Amino acid sequence: KRQGIGEAIFCAQKSVAQINAALEMVVARRHPMLLTHLNVDSHAELTADLRDMLDYDPVSRTAFLRFDTECDEPVRDMVAVVAAGTSDAGPAMEAVRTLNFNGVDPTVIFDVGVAGLWRLLDRVDDLSRHPIIIAVAGMDAALPTVVGGLVPGAVIAVPTSTGYGAARGGDTALHACLSSCASGVVVCNIDNGYGAACAALRILKASRQIPS
Amino acid sequence: KRQGIGEAIFCAQKSVAQINAALEMVVARRHPMLLTHLNVDSHAELTADLRDMLDYDPVSRTAFLRFDTECDEPVRDMVAVVAAGTSDAGPAMEAVRTLNFNGVDPTVIFDVGVAGLWRLLDRVDDLSRHPIIIAVAGMDAALPTVVGGLVPGAVIAVPTSTGYGAARGGDTALHACLSSCASGVVVCNIDNGYGAACAALRILKASRQIPS
Amino acid sequence: KRQGIGEAIFCAQKSVAQINAALEMVVARRHPMLLTHLNVDSHAELTADLRDMLDYDPVSRTAFLRFDTECDEPVRDMVAVVAAGTSDAGPAMEAVRTLNFNGVDPTVIFDVGVAGLWRLLDRVDDLSRHPIIIAVAGMDAALPTVVGGLVPGAVIAVPTSTGYGAARGGDTALHACLSSCASGVVVCNIDNGYGAACAALRILKASRQIPS
Amino acid sequence: KRQGIGEAIFCAQKSVAQINAALEMVVARRHPMLLTHLNVDSHAELTADLRDMLDYDPVSRTAFLRFDTECDEPVRDMVAVVAAGTSDAGPAMEAVRTLNFNGVDPTVIFDVGVAGLWRLLDRVDDLSRHPIIIAVAGMDAALPTVVGGLVPGAVIAVPTSTGYGAARGGDTALHACLSSCASGVVVCNIDNGYGAACAALRILKASRQIPS
Amino acid sequence: KRQGIGEAIFCAQKSVAQINAALEMVVARRHPMLLTHLNVDSHAELTADLRDMLDYDPVSRTAFLRFDTECDEPVRDMVAVVAAGTSDAGPAMEAVRTLNFNGVDPTVIFDVGVAGLWRLLDRVDDLSRHPIIIAVAGMDAALPTVVGGLVPGAVIAVPTSTGYGAARGGDTALHACLSSCASGVVVCNIDNGYGAACAALRILKASRQIPS
Amino acid sequence: KRQGIGEAIFCAQKSVAQINAALEMVVARRHPMLLTHLNVDSHAELTADLRDMLDYDPVSRTAFLRFDTECDEPVRDMVAVVAAGTSDAGPAMEAVRTLNFNGVDPTVIFDVGVAGLWRLLDRVDDLSRHPIIIAVAGMDAALPTVVGGLVPGAVIAVPTSTGYGAARGGDTALHACLSSCASGVVVCNIDNGYGAACAALRILKASRQIPS
Amino acid sequence: KRQGIGEAIFCAQKSVAQINAALEMVVARRHPMLLTHLNVDSHAELTADLRDMLDYDPVSRTAFLRFDTECDEPVRDMVAVVAAGTSDAGPAMEAVRTLNFNGVDPTVIFDVGVAGLWRLLDRVDDLSRHPIIIAVAGMDAALPTVVGGLVPGAVIAVPTSTGYGAARGGDTALHACLSSCASGVVVCNIDNGYGAACAALRILKASRQIPS
Amino acid sequence: KRQGIGEAIFCAQKSVAQINAALEMVVARRHPMLLTHLNVDSHAELTADLRDMLDYDPVSRTAFLRFDTECDEPVRDMVAVVAAGTSDAGPAMEAVRTLNFNGVDPTVIFDVGVAGLWRLLDRVDDLSRHPIIIAVAGMDAALPTVVGGLVPGAVIAVPTSTGYGAARGGDTALHACLSSCASGVVVCNIDNGYGAACAALRILKASRQIPS
Ligand SMILES: Nc1ncnc2c1ncn2[C@@H]1O[C@H](COP(=O)(O)O)[C@@H](O)[C@H]1O
Ligand SMILES: Nc1ncnc2c1ncn2[C@@H]1O[C@H](COP(=O)(O)O)[C@@H](O)[C@H]1O
Ligand SMILES: Nc1ncnc2c1ncn2[C@@H]1O[C@H](COP(=O)(O)O)[C@@H](O)[C@H]1O
Ligand SMILES: Nc1ncnc2c1ncn2[C@@H]1O[C@H](COP(=O)(O)O)[C@@H](O)[C@H]1O
Ligand SMILES: [Mg+2]
Ligand SMILES: [Mg+2]
Ligand SMILES: [Mg+2]
Ligand SMILES: [Mg+2]
Ligand SMILES: [Mg+2]
Ligand SMILES: [Mg+2]
Ligand SMILES: [Mg+2]
Ligand SMILES: [Mg+2]
Incomplete structure (x- = not known):
């Protein structure tokens, strides 16, 4: 992204089908992605394979989709x-x-x-x-x-x-x-x-x- | 007044003529009266005799009309x-x-x-x-x-x-x-x-x- | 509390898990506590032990948690x-x-x-x-x-x-x-x-x- | 008027020229007319001849234009x-x-x-x-x-x-x-x-x- | 009622229990009563005996409770x-x-x-x-x-x-x-x-x- | 203009000095120009030379500045x-x-x-x-x-x-x-x-x- | 329709019963009809026969009811x-x-x-x-x-x-x-x-x- | 100021007398000061001596009051x-x-x-x-x-x-x-x-x- 901030998907006004579809494209590209406004119910209904790849936090309703195991020092x-x-x-x-x-x-x-x-x-x-x-x-x-x-x-x-x-x-x-x-x-x-x-x-x- | 608070005239939406008239009635009764929302211009245009009887404060836009010289200890x-x-x-x-x-x-x-x-x-x-x-x-x-x-x-x-x-x-x-x-x-x-x-x-x- | 009013928990925007957790801390301290905006459903889902300690009123949606049996004359x-x-x-x-x-x-x-x-x-x-x-x-x-x-x-x-x-x-x-x-x-x-x-x-x- | 209520001119958003013009047409027809929202300043600026025909009240900001001297009993x-x-x-x-x-x-x-x-x-x-x-x-x-x-x-x-x-x-x-x-x-x-x-x-x- | 209009109960912000209780009092007095904002679900949950006494219309969400069989000509x-x-x-x-x-x-x-x-x-x-x-x-x-x-x-x-x-x-x-x-x-x-x-x-x- | 509509100056939030300056530039370019929200007072205060070039209408508060004498048939x-x-x-x-x-x-x-x-x-x-x-x-x-x-x-x-x-x-x-x-x-x-x-x-x- | 636009039914504030009734009248007249704001749940609950006649799109929540098989070139x-x-x-x-x-x-x-x-x-x-x-x-x-x-x-x-x-x-x-x-x-x-x-x-x- | 930003006086809701008084205190302390929301009329009515000390800009309605002639490179x-x-x-x-x-x-x-x-x-x-x-x-x-x-x-x-x-x-x-x-x-x-x-x-x- 032009602004140098990692990409994010705003899930609030998307159906589970739409989120699944978006995630599949992301996985295909092996692109790190942040999901926001992903509520507990939508998260639970995602395709199991995709859900397993997500690091989900219910309080913030965010999920990380990452492919690199190693990270820079924060x-x-x-x-x-x-x-x-x-x-x-x-x-x-x-x-x-x-x-x-x-x-x-x-x-x-x-x-x-x-x-x-x-x-x-x-x-x-x-x-x-x-x-x-x-x-x-x-x-x-x-x-x-x-x-x-x-x-x-x-x-x-x-x-x-x-x-x-x-x-x-x-x-x-x-x-x-x-x-x-x-x-x-x-x-x-x-x-x-x-x-x-x-x-x-x-x-x-x-x-x-x-x-x- | 039933609530034991001194009477007040709210001057904001009254003409100078209306305030003069109200004050004259008050003076006739020798009733202490508080005036609020009396702006500087309206105050300046009041009948001179009435204005002289008022203790006016421009910041609060209030005036006191009092007849007793002696007061209780505040x-x-x-x-x-x-x-x-x-x-x-x-x-x-x-x-x-x-x-x-x-x-x-x-x-x-x-x-x-x-x-x-x-x-x-x-x-x-x-x-x-x-x-x-x-x-x-x-x-x-x-x-x-x-x-x-x-x-x-x-x-x-x-x-x-x-x-x-x-x-x-x-x-x-x-x-x-x-x-x-x-x-x-x-x-x-x-x-x-x-x-x-x-x-x-x-x-x-x-x-x-x-x-x- | 500095203002001399008994403490209160505002339950409206808290999950049942959060209310349970808060109550457990309160019980441990044996501190009297008022709960407000505790609706009938949330009350019914609280841990049974905690719920038994509460004096709940559904109309006001309030609950008392008290430890003293004796009270001052109201x-x-x-x-x-x-x-x-x-x-x-x-x-x-x-x-x-x-x-x-x-x-x-x-x-x-x-x-x-x-x-x-x-x-x-x-x-x-x-x-x-x-x-x-x-x-x-x-x-x-x-x-x-x-x-x-x-x-x-x-x-x-x-x-x-x-x-x-x-x-x-x-x-x-x-x-x-x-x-x-x-x-x-x-x-x-x-x-x-x-x-x-x-x-x-x-x-x-x-x-x-x-x-x- | 179809509703059987005397006609009225709403003067608030009209210029003095527009009110004068409207009144002249009314006078020509010898039609009774109520004017509303006619403020003191606009009233004072009307053509003198027209103003003289009006029964004006500053508190209500209304004026009557009437041609019949005799009236029904109210x-x-x-x-x-x-x-x-x-x-x-x-x-x-x-x-x-x-x-x-x-x-x-x-x-x-x-x-x-x-x-x-x-x-x-x-x-x-x-x-x-x-x-x-x-x-x-x-x-x-x-x-x-x-x-x-x-x-x-x-x-x-x-x-x-x-x-x-x-x-x-x-x-x-x-x-x-x-x-x-x-x-x-x-x-x-x-x-x-x-x-x-x-x-x-x-x-x-x-x-x-x-x-x- | 002082205004000469039949009494009415506004049911919108009342529980079924509260409506039942109100109706029982009305029945005891044999007083005609209009119910408004009585939605289909609340109506269905009323005590069966009371519900049977009501003439209910779902479109207007109103119910009549009447005791006189004869009526004046409308x-x-x-x-x-x-x-x-x-x-x-x-x-x-x-x-x-x-x-x-x-x-x-x-x-x-x-x-x-x-x-x-x-x-x-x-x-x-x-x-x-x-x-x-x-x-x-x-x-x-x-x-x-x-x-x-x-x-x-x-x-x-x-x-x-x-x-x-x-x-x-x-x-x-x-x-x-x-x-x-x-x-x-x-x-x-x-x-x-x-x-x-x-x-x-x-x-x-x-x-x-x-x-x- | 890209949209094929003649240019316009919106005068409401401009001072007389700013409108004069804008008009002078327009006159120099000999560009036709529409002025909107030009109220009667601002119009009266414009530089006389510029004002004379304007075709002004007080009801619509618009003025035309035109240089061509001949026009297409409307x-x-x-x-x-x-x-x-x-x-x-x-x-x-x-x-x-x-x-x-x-x-x-x-x-x-x-x-x-x-x-x-x-x-x-x-x-x-x-x-x-x-x-x-x-x-x-x-x-x-x-x-x-x-x-x-x-x-x-x-x-x-x-x-x-x-x-x-x-x-x-x-x-x-x-x-x-x-x-x-x-x-x-x-x-x-x-x-x-x-x-x-x-x-x-x-x-x-x-x-x-x-x-x- | 006077405006030359095909007729449409706005389904948002209608019950399923009301939509069924409207559709039946339309079918009887063999009149083409557009349905808007028809959400997925309402669509699913329509009478099966009627639903089968509809070309429904869940994203736009619209349905077409058409009787002509042949169309003009779009x-x-x-x-x-x-x-x-x-x-x-x-x-x-x-x-x-x-x-x-x-x-x-x-x-x-x-x-x-x-x-x-x-x-x-x-x-x-x-x-x-x-x-x-x-x-x-x-x-x-x-x-x-x-x-x-x-x-x-x-x-x-x-x-x-x-x-x-x-x-x-x-x-x-x-x-x-x-x-x-x-x-x-x-x-x-x-x-x-x-x-x-x-x-x-x-x-x-x-x-x-x-x-x- | 704790935040390291030069001090400012917000003049919008102050009388000319209040601004004069504030400026005099500032001058006495020889403290640089920014004035904002100082409209053209208020500026013109300030005490002449004070006004002369101000670097005023009518477009932004700001004024600088400064005592140092030399400045850092901006x-x-x-x-x-x-x-x-x-x-x-x-x-x-x-x-x-x-x-x-x-x-x-x-x-x-x-x-x-x-x-x-x-x-x-x-x-x-x-x-x-x-x-x-x-x-x-x-x-x-x-x-x-x-x-x-x-x-x-x-x-x-x-x-x-x-x-x-x-x-x-x-x-x-x-x-x-x-x-x-x-x-x-x-x-x-x-x-x-x-x-x-x-x-x-x-x-x-x-x-x-x-x-x-
Ligand atoms: N500044 C004020 N703000 C609100 N209410 C006021 C104020 N001053 C007077 N009043 C109320 O206005 C009443 C007088 O209203 P009036 O008879 O219109 O002058 C007083 O008895 C007060 O209750
Ligand atoms: N019904 C209520 N309405 C407004 N504020 C409340 C209410 N009940 C409790 N509070 C306030 O909320 C505070 C507790 O907030 P919390 O820590 O979010 O539970 C209490 O100390 C009260 O100040
Ligand atoms: N004070 C008023 N408030 C609201 N409507 C008014 C008032 N006075 C007159 N009207 C209406 O305005 C109509 C005349 O409007 P106009 O032709 O603009 O003068 C009358 O026929 C009335 O219906
Ligand atoms: N009466 C109007 N209402 C809304 N927009 C206007 C109006 N008159 C002019 N404009 C727009 O304002 C632009 C000029 O704005 P300015 O450069 O501030 O004069 C024009 O190109 C128009 O797009
Ligand atoms: Mg956008
Ligand atoms: Mg009132
Ligand atoms: Mg806060
Ligand atoms: Mg209209
Ligand atoms: Mg009330
Ligand atoms: Mg913009
Ligand atoms: Mg309508
Ligand atoms: Mg503050």
Whole structure:
């Protein structure tokens, strides 16, 4: 791919037959492939042979299809993924897995929502050591703003659809992140951990063009 | 008034003629009256005699019309008004002035938005000493959530219309406050400092019915 | 918890496995715990041993996990919960149960919607004796406004998602409560009986700091 | 007109030149005409000759152009117009004037918002004597619901754009009226006193076809 | 009921157990009762004895519970129910059945949507003979406007949730009816055939107070 | 231009200085140019020399800048522009003028809104003779649906921003057109007479590629 | 049909019984009929005899009911259907099948989304040869704009409901198409491949009235 | 500032008096300061002495207040700012000026909207040489998607409020960017050129922590 990010199949609006067909073409080419939005039921119904080739994670609803047994040493300490609550684990893990698939091993810090601020404050020094931070939060999504105010790195917000009523399926979190009073926080679509990871990969790649 | 809160005239959708007329009736009755949403232009165009009787504050756009020179000692240390930014001063001061008019002198803490978290953390102990806190914030309105997570008192959020674009005239702040991940934070209408002060007055009054 | 309210697990966006795991940790610590948004199906699928320890109520979808057999005498006559229609029973009972779990026994007045105003008027004197009133109503949510105009206490509105079409899943009720023409009515998220109860607990606690 | 209601010109989106031109044609035909949404400035700028022929009311922004000096005795006691607050006077008076123009003299009851319920309750018997009631209210628009629950007649709700923030320019009032828990309340567009009066005129006319 | 309309139970947000319990109380009192929003599945699961007492119609999802075998002669030629498409049959039949339950036998004219205008024009003379017309239409809901422009009677619009995409679950039809360029058309909630019938009953009742 | 439509400058969000500068470049190239959204004030403030070269129409807010004195014979009877009310004249005339600028002389039929259906029906035969019809209407925008049901030609709907309240600045008209129950009606942006004319020009051009 | 487009039944909001009944009437008349929004489950449950007469396509959810064995030669090279992604196949194929049913055989170009621009650029010359182009795309729906900028023909955009979060079920794609910066692109309802095909048929028919 | 970005004053919701006061404090501290959203009128009304110290740009509505005459050599070739149309110049120049103020000199490429794709394609190689690209576009905002598909660098989208009707003041552009089918494009608030520049500065800073 022109952008240097491994290819991915978005499975949400595809039938099992369509996913099987796509995977067969991929296997024929022996091309590594990431599958996202592959829910537990669709995964279970895939052709057994294909399913056996997949490394599947139900929390993030992602699967890896890989052909190389040997890998490069993963990139560490460059990206941190912080999440507010356990309900945000799905999109947060989607970011983690997308990074893993592309050779990056992020630092993962969960359950540091701002209603219990001290848990987050305990991790500020650790966070500050990372050039790129993906902050995942739903409902009022205060986390990316607080993080953006505490650390100098690139902060990528992932608003999530957790909550009910006035949370509006993630709309409130999304618009809160976009209106963040911390300058320079950038935002991805609701629940889009995949996109946040791709943005981090773009930045890692871009940094090679930037003289230190 | 049945609720024991001093009467108020909401001037926003009234003509100068209508406000003059209302004030004349009030003066005739020698009834104390609070005016809200009285903008600078309308104030300047009021009948000079009436205007001279008003104690007007342009930031909060409120005016007091009072006939008693002597007052009770104001209630102190019971209510704190915290505001995120200087753009939130209007609604915050509307709350302060409504409290003042009803005999309450709140502690005022401005410019403690969460993008510069340390300023807020410096004031937590002070805030915790107040049984009632009015937290005023716009844009992503993270302040009420952070305050609600740090102090045990009654927290009344006033979302404001500051910001642009995704801030949607206060809608985002409003829905963020309602989705707050800090339990038991209650919410008023956008920019409604008056309502937050009235809620605080209701609580102060109610507390007399509650055995310690 | 810093706010002095018993802990709660929000079960709506958790799998049965996640709830089982959380409960096991809680049991190990012998920590009292409230579960909210635990629907009938999830409750039925919990590990039998854990389910036997729960005091479950299907209307409010709440469960208590308690280890102390003896309790303090509950606080009475301090909080009233009024609901407009039987369709509002879910959120109203969530408020009642959250209060119960935290040692408060509210006065419960159901089926007093304003389309049949006389039923509500019959209860006004009773309501006025309570310092805190939680008013639960959907559709046009006229109840909190009418109550707020009739009683001097603290009024906490819980808009509900009952209704269809223009009721917009609770949005209309929510915005009607926020625009209430009765001053000082405060508002919680749609269907958030839990939050209203937490706000009442905050006020009860705060009142101890307020000299009578 | 086919519907038997006098003709009207909606002036809001017309230039002064366009209104002058329309009036000249009307004068030439000696046709009675109602003008609505004619604001004070546009009225002042009309050709002096034409302006002199108009009976203009600035509160409702309506004008009558009439050529008959003698009139039928107006219809009384058939329609009541009730309004919640003084801010609702504009649309309420637009209904009153449209009725007047069409030979109906409604009973007018203003300032009976439900936050001060007793003022409304004092008028219930009077209201019940009217077969048709137009109820005008903004913000949470609880008035039409309360009226609809108290009287058996035809109730036509006019939501208004008074209020701010969550009142959403009348949207909240509109959707609250449509979700009214009082059965059979019908609704007009926001601020549409003209439409409510036309609906009342349709009912008065229709009633002649209905055997008693 | 104070409004003189037979009582009704709204079954949509009630469990089968709650409906059974309500019906048993009704049977004990031998009170006639209308049930609305009773879907086919809930109806099938009711206690057999109760179900046998119900006159159920699956299209309108309504049921009658009646104890009198003899009835008054129904009122004819007073109300017409017109519907645009077969997809609008549900709300249209809810209006018809609510009228039937209250002793009114409306003229029913279906499938006269304005995309095939001639079918509607063929029925204009018939429609004009009715003092009250309920016009049911979804999507762009042009029908109530066209009817309102052709007949002089009271026109009550019922926007429906038929359509997809830009139809927005009935929102577009609702707002189109409210913006109708035919004066004096009044509007009910989306799919609210019951409410439209109640409004017609209010008008029929009111007309007795109006001297011809 | 690649699409074969004369170039246009959209003046709405440009300062007078920016429009002057753009015109000077155009004059230097001696290139014909259409200006849209040029309001009366901006037009009056243009450099006198440039203003003198413009053929300006205040209703449509368009101006022509042309250098050829001789023109081809305009294309007639191919496009009809129908508009519902006089308030829709602005966008309707924008379509007419854009067609004129591009050598097409449309048939113009105004004031045929569906609330007075007979005026439209009188013109159906005339309309049917035109292969392309641009239908301009606001509020409930019933006109394009009715036209689309009556004629076989290509129907391009232009929803307009006329109306208030539930008309939502054209949103209701837009979504009503998109949900039209007449098949194959296509839609342009709110008030976008320019775009409708461009679509008509595309169709006229495309028809040359289509064998009869 | 007056518009010269074959008749169609919209099956989405009809029960299997209703579709069976409609088909029986059609068979009795031996009238060709297109069925749209006929999902796989409904199709499977139809009366076997009727189902055997249908030519059903599960991707587009359309079925043909035809009685003539011989057909005219289909019209070729006049319409192209381009789609951005495989998730857009449903509405795109609905357009293709509606065209097929009406004797038009479009050129089909799938998987040319603008994120991989070169695939689209490779097809521009081919596209330019077609007088009518239907462009189907979801999410940000950039495809119709890019196509509209590259080709001179009539461009009909079909926004689709693919995507999640900020894609808002197709709302974002719809409004992006309507705001397209390519002039003269016209738009259909979300997922409305049927409507786009009807518009193309209207244009093909209209072109016969247009002299070349 | 903790994030290493120069301080800024957001002037939009401040009075001239408030801006003067803020500037005086800044001057006293001799602290460099960026002013944003300072419109031409407010700028003209500032105290003359203060105004003379400002380097003001009316297009971007920004001003620099600087005290050092000597500067570091600006960083070049690291950031490109691309804008779709001249109406997007305001936010685009706000990004450029914010970068300038912080020592970065971006490559500026205007007027490359995708409706005239060839202008953009001519610049792709140039764009690809930049590690960070800020893409500014309104209406359908197709530009960031097309750019994101063509270049491997970090792409920061700035949706703008240009357009009318369905453009919804920038909402459509915002949600289109968030739904971009090009992976890893991140998004700022509507018209927020300042935020995009801050994000670019965060990335430039972060890249120093990333080993090449
Ligand atoms: N700033 C405010 N925001 C909301 N409501 C207000 C405000 N000021 C006054 N009110 C309410 O408006 C009522 C007076 O309304 P009016 O009679 O229209 O002046 C007061 O009794 C208050 O309940
Ligand atoms: N019904 C509820 N509505 C809103 N918030 C709740 C509810 N129940 C629990 N919570 C909050 O959710 C927190 C627990 O979230 P979690 O860790 O995801 O289980 C509690 O501490 C409460 O603050
Ligand atoms: N205040 C109003 N609100 C809504 N519709 C109105 C109003 N006044 C007049 N109208 C309608 O507008 C029509 C006249 O519109 P026009 O020809 O644009 O002046 C009248 O026949 C009425 O149907
Ligand atoms: N009234 C209009 N509505 C929508 N788009 C327009 C309008 N007038 C001109 N345009 C488009 O705007 C382009 C010129 O934009 P600009 O370069 O900003 O003046 C033209 O090529 C047209 O595509
Ligand atoms: Mg959070
Ligand atoms: Mg803030
Ligand atoms: Mg209610
Ligand atoms: Mg009211
Ligand atoms: Mg219809
Ligand atoms: Mg119209
Ligand atoms: Mg796309
Ligand atoms: Mg663009």
